[in-house]
Amino acid sequence: AKIIVHPNSLVTFLSEVDGSELNKQSVPYGADAALPETPTKKGFTFIGWDGNYTAVKQDTTIVAKWQRNKYNVNFYNGTGSTLDSQRVLYEDAASEPPAPSMEGYTFQGWDKTTPAKMPAEDLVISGTFAVNQYSVTYKVDGEVYQGPTEYSYGAALPAAPVPTREGYTFKGWSKGVNSAVDYNANTKYAIPESITLYAGWKANDLVFNN
Numbered sequence: 170a171k172i173i174v175h176p177n178s179l180v181t182f183l184s185e186v187d188g189s190e191l192n193k194q195s196v197p198y199g200a201d202a203a204l205p206e207t208p209t210k211k212g213f214t215f216i217g218w219d220g221n222y223t224a225v226k227q228d229t230t231i232v233a234k235w236q237r238n239k240y241n242v243n244f245y246n247g248t249g250s251t252l253d254s255q256r257v258l259y260e261d262a263a264s265e266p267p268a269p270s271m272e273g274y275t276f277q278g279w280d281k282t283t284p285a286k287m288p289a290e291d292l293v294i295s296g297t298f299a300v301n302q303y304s305v306t307y308k309v310d311g312e313v314y315q316g317p318t319e320y321s322y323g324a325a326l327p328a329a330p331v332p333t334r335e336g337y338t339f340k341g342w343s344k345g346v347n348s349a350v351d352y353n354a355n356t357k358y359a360i361p362e363s364i365t366l367y368a369g370w371k372a373n374d375l376v377f378n379n
Contacts, residue, residue, distance in 0.1 A: 175198035175199075175226070176198070177195040177196060177197055177198065178195075178196050178197075178198065178225045178226060178227055178228050178229060179193065179194070179195060179196075179228045179229075180193070180194045180195075180196050180202040180222060180225055180228070180229050180230075180231060181193050181194075181228075181229070181230050181231070182205055182218070182230075182231045182232075182233065183230060183231070183232050183233065184208065184210065184232075184233045184235070185219070185232050185233055185234050185235055186210060186213060186235050191205055191208055191233060192205035196225045198225075198226055199224055199225070199226055200224070200225060201222060201223045201224065201225065202222040202223075202225055202229075202231070204218065204222065208233050210235060211289045212237065212238055212259030212260065212288075212289040213235040213236065213237055213238060213259065214235065214236045214238055215233060215234070215235060216234050216235060216236050217234050218231050218232070218233060218234070219231065219232040219233075219234050220232055237258045237259045237260070238258070238259050238289065239256045239257060239258055239259070240256070240257055240259065240287055240288070240289065240290060240291050240292070241254065241255070241256060241257075241291040241292070242254070242255045242256075242257055242263045242283075242284075242287070242291070242292045242294065243255075243291075243292070243293050243294070244265075244266050244279075244294050244295075244296070245293065245294070245295045245296065246269040246271065246295075246296050247269070247271050247274065247295070247296050247297070247298040248271070252266050252269055252296070253266040257284075257287040258287065259287055259288075259289055260286045260287055261286070261287050262284065262285050262286065262287070263283050263284050263287055263292075264283070265279070265283040268296070269296045271298055272322075272361070273300065273301050273322030273323055273361065274298035274299065274300055274301060274322065275298065275299050275301055276296060276297075276298055277296075277297040277298060277299050278296075278297055279294050279295070279296060279297070280294065280295045280296075280297055281293075281294045281295075300321045300322050300323070301321070301322045302319050302320070302321060302322075303319070303320055303321075303322060303360055303361075303362055303363040303364070304316065304317035304318060304319050304320070304363045304364075305317065305318055305320060305326065305360060305363070305364060305365075305366065306318075306364075306365045306366070307329070307330060307332075307342065307365075307366050307368070308365060308366070308367050308368065309332045309334070309367075309368040310334070310368070314330065314332055314368065315330055317363075320360065322359075322361065323359055324359065325357045325358070325359055326357060326358055326359065326360065327357065329341075329342050329352055329353070329354050329355070329356065329358075329366070330354070331354045331355065332368050334368075334370060336372065336373055337370040337371060337372055337373060338370070338371045338373055339354060339368060339369070339370060340369040340370060340371050341353045341354055341369050342354070342366035342367065342368065342369065343366065343367050343368075343369045344364060344365075344366065344367075345367065346367050347367075347369075348367075348369075349369075350369050351366070352366060
């Protein structure tokens, strides 16, 4: 009887993503190939082997199948509140949200660059802000009495000065000329914007001596 000798078969294990070789085996005819260790790849999850590696009778290529991972990108404003949360596939682009706003502050940008290619990790991206600076100018009878002086938003200003004028009693400081008093003298206050304040006066009653 004629004896047929079958050569060994070459079984090659490749990665689907980049085609790299993971393992190569010479397997006797009809035998099973030994599965290599479960592969790992940054940004991907291994989901199984594609191809027949049992009772191998010819050269065969087995392909490692992968699933791209998703990672979290959380955008926060200057106070720690969440502006936007995204689940982004590895190496896909995240979407930068509109610039946040915060009263009394100017948005300076994000503390990290929004990735054009998502890395294999979760990201926290926070808005950065600079406190606004405002000026206060006091005017008396059209002339600058004090200032302009710069203050940070939200800072308590020193007590307003108290000017004097012969024949008049000082009423307080107003945002407009000859308007109602907005800020009383000797009172601390905060301002939300740059302002000019005008002295308000009340004429004293005339006193006649007999």
